[in-house]
Amino acid sequence: MDDVPSVRLFGVRVAKLNLEQCAEHLANAVATGCPHQVVTINPIMLMAGLENPAYMNILKEAEFVVPDGAGAVWAAKYVGDPVAERVPGIDLMHRLLAVGERKGWRVYLLGADPQTIRTAWENLRIQYPKLKFVGFHDGYFGEEQDGEIIARIREARPDLLFVGRSAATQEPWIHKHKQALGVPVMMGVGGSFDVIAGNVERAPEWMQRAGLEWLYRLIKEPHRWRRMLALPKFVVTVVRHGRKAAGDNW
Numbered sequence: 001m002d003d004v005p006s007v008r009l010f011g012v013r014v015a016k017l018n019l020e021q022c023a024e025h026l027a028n029a030v031a032t033g034c035p036h037q038v039v040t041i042n043p044i045m046l047m048a049g050l051e052n053p054a055y056m057n058i059l060k061e062a063e064f065v066v067p068d069g070a071g072a073v074w075a076a077k078y079v080g081d082p083v084a085e086r087v088p089g090i091d092l093m094h095r096l097l098a099v100g101e102r103k104g105w106r107v108y109l110l111g112a113d114p115q116t117i118r119t120a121w122e123n124l125r126i127q128y129p130k131l132k133f134v135g136f137h138d139g140y141f142g143e144e145q146d147g148e149i150i151a152r153i154r155e156a157r158p159d160l161l162f163v164g165r166s167a168a169t170q171e172p173w174i175h176k177h178k179q180a181l182g183v184p185v186m187m188g189v190g191g192s193f194d195v196i197a198g199n200v201e202r203a204p205e206w207m208q209r210a211g212l213e214w215l216y217r218l219i220k221e222p223h224r225w226r227r228m229l230a231l232p233k234f235v236v237t238v239v240r241h242g243r244k245a246a247g248d249n250w
Helices: 019-032 043-051 053-061 070-078 089-103 114-127 143-156 170-181 192-197 205-209 213-220 222-228 230-246
Strands: 006-009 012-015 036-041 064-067 106-111 132-137 160-164 185-188
Touching: 006 070, 006 230, 012 053, 019 036, 019 064, 019 089, 019 185, 036 043, 036 053, 036 089, 036 170, 043 053, 043 070, 043 230, 053 170, 064 070, 070 230, 089 160, 089 185, 089 192, 106 114, 106 143, 114 132, 114 192, 132 143, 143 170, 160 170, 160 192, 170 185
Parallel strands: 012 064, 036 064, 036 185, 106 132, 106 160, 160 185
Antiparallel strands: 006 012
């Protein structure tokens, strides 16, 4: 990300580009053929990093980080170095698929449960009929199967690898194996496969524009309340550190 305008949030470089610019940057990444890990950052991930140095190191070493959460957008503005806009991971995913359809890219999907990933695969093939979907696999596998999964992905030779696993395993798994995978763009997409498969509805557009997608998800999935406790903690942490949160000493 050295050549990308960015703001540092607790040491993590977050791109200040809009959605279209992010897609253009990643199209260039595909052209290089070099592995790039894409992180769609939100306050929960940043708080996890502040509490876990190993996880924070993963976020810092990602080749490209975009501000998915409204809290990340707010924090950048608060420290005096605002981003262009919020870049939701699912929107960036669809934008890359649209670009890939024109460019003849190959795509692999990894994550969710077996039925969800199959349905997401089928729905995306209908939505992007000219795109080359070269494989999919559910996200329910352990370390003992990593070698087999990596071999399947390498054999499929995708340009884009979308990974939707738990927050605790998604970014660490990509980070650990990105060189072995050798995919130009590897992006964690969280629960996007559930949305694409029709299991979960996205928030209404007005809530998305207002940065309230997190609230909609909490209303629909109240069991997430413990996870959402990180949001007020993040606000307090940013306010306490102020502009120092954008410094390099993290």
